[in-house]
Amino acid sequence: MAERKVRVRFAPSPTGPLHIGGVRTALYNYLFAKQHGGDLIFRIEDTDSSRFVPGAEDYIIESFNWLGIKFDEGVSFGGEHGPYRQSERRDIYKKYVKVLLDADKAYIAFDTPEELNAKRAEIENFQYDASTRGMMRNSLTLSKEEVDNLIAAGEQYVVRFKIEPGRDVLVDDLIRGEVVINSSILDDKVLYKSADELPTYHLANIVDDHLMEVTHVIRGEEWLPSAPLHVLLYEAFGWADTMPHFAHLPLLLKPIGNGKLSKRDGDKLGFPVFPLEWHDPKSGEISSGYREKGYLPGAVVNFLALLGWNPGNDQELMSLDDMVKLFDLSKCSKNGAKFDYVKAAWFNHQYLIQQSDAAWVPAFDKVLKDNGIEATAEQEAEVVRMMKLKVIEYTDGQGNKKKRNISFASDLWPLTKFFFVAPTEFDKEDKFIKKNWASPGAGRTVHADGTDPGTAEEMNQMLAVIETINDFSVEGQKAVIDPWVEQTGARPWNAWRVCLVGAGQGPDMYELAAFLGKDEVIKRMKFAIEKLSE
RNA sequence: GGCGCUUUCGUCUAGCGGCUAGGACACAUGCCUCUCACGCAUGGAACACGGGUUCGAUUCCCGUAGGCGCUACCA
DSSP, X not given: OOOOOOEEEEXXXXXXXXXXXXXXXXXXXXXHHHXXXXXXXXXXXXXXXXXXXXXXXXXXXXXXXXXXXXXXXXXXXXXXXXXXXXXGOHHHHHHHHHHHHHTTSEEEEOOOHHHHHHHHHHSTTOOOSTTTGGGSSBTTTSOHHHHHHHHHTTOOOXXXXXXXXXXXXXXXXXXXXXXXXXXXXXXXXXXXXXXXXXXXXXXXXXXXXXXXXXXXXXXEGGGXXXXXXXXXXXXXXXXXXXXXXXXXXXXXXXXXXXXBOOTTHHHHHTSOSBSSOEEOTTTOOEEOBXXXXXXXXXXXXXXXXXXXXXXXSSOOOXXXXXXXXXXXGGGBOSSOEEOOHHHHHHHHXXXXXXXXXXXXXXXXHHHHHHTTOOXXXXXXXXXXHHHHHHTTOEEOTTSOEXXXXXXXXXXXXXXXXXXXXXXXXXXTTSHHHHHHOXXXXXXXXXXXXXXXXXXXXXXXXXXXXXXXXXXOSHHHHXXXXXXXXXXXXXXXXXXXXXXXXXXXXXXXXXXXXXXXXXXXXHHHHHXXXXXXXX
């Protein structure tokens, strides 16, 4: 057969927020499509009217928009193979159900759910198939007149696929190789329900993939057991020669405990399982999302791509474009991957530290506002500049490149709080304070001249020196303080940091002092000396 | 229960008959340093088990055990 243009699809059900596993499936479809110059289709599978959740469709579209995964056609994207919402394709499915019925590949069944349950209770491991359909109420056991009368009388029915038993069905999977399943273990699946005039997943899926000219079906492993059924359906329709290739992806598992990652796990285990925050319209429950947690979309995509696939070398940091070049279905792993959210944070860290100053300022501005701080743009830029020295990448005195440990933008607050808020109390049991604030005789503030003034007194001496400084720039401070340090042999740095920061963190002390200004520095020092002398 | 998929460090994984079994996250230690970090260096840490095939199995085959999935008028 002729080489067809690659066309793949991502087809979620609008039953709630998009699960992170679904994001990965969509991502792989996207990578595969782009790599082959093909199309990615966005189809909504809303054949179960009872599970429809308003807002889910928009949520899914917004999620992919944020993640940078672009669709070529489908719901909200347009295209020539529409409509792309299955609930709008009723007439199409009806037509194909009739095709199967006319060809004697399917039959009508009137068994009610109650009757089926009764049978299941009566017969152990009951399965509606070639061995049992002869004792059920269907068009195979009823006369044509009876069937017509029942339908005319408004009786609800379903259409079932008539599976011939005893056949080994071959599924050629791009990831797993050849999988063979005997048709005898398959049941006569319901293809269509008269109650809502909609098909079930299986029928809709095959009809749509065929009509939309899908060439590759890349989906989760949970579909592998029903893949033979799908193969049989393609055959029944006479579409075997254009049947898409299958690739069943391994599942995403819970990081701890057993089972696959479910929608409920995330917030229970302390990490999001949804790309965006989701507000459940019924329960009002809020589930956290990666975007709101402070993740960068590139980091999420990069992390997810490597859960079940790798380029075959040691490269881990990749852009979407890199991945399009490197992606390879045959390099996908076959076994489920535990979701490692600690590594997700590391990826975000990597992406965050690559951000430019310009990207930091608005994020930082938001962090400050969230904490009730009104800062000028100049102040924000200055802190970002200062933090960049330490935060993003800088070269220290030894010529070593250094970086800052920030995994999320919100991490900035504890790291920058002291720029705007003076310490209000000091924990004398704090390791850093305990180590760097000593009384005379404790031996930690002995000066070169042999005197031991104690840290409080040393800070008082430093205070006196600072009060004489007129130019409070970094250079201005150095010009006065450095000689004093040299002369007395004082070691004021950590104690000074206690005064100004209240903890063992922050940028270079001269830089910090210059940012705070002389008055604030003096104020904080006096306050600290008083508090710590109590 | 039945059917299918799967099995390399704690986690994600490389490996496609012969390797001191490699990398990353996490962890530990050291270095750097006015602090915390960052960074750098070092370290501990794995082929589920039992049979085959082979001169030789982490690698191929078969069992066993574990994990996962499916078994709806849900997708």
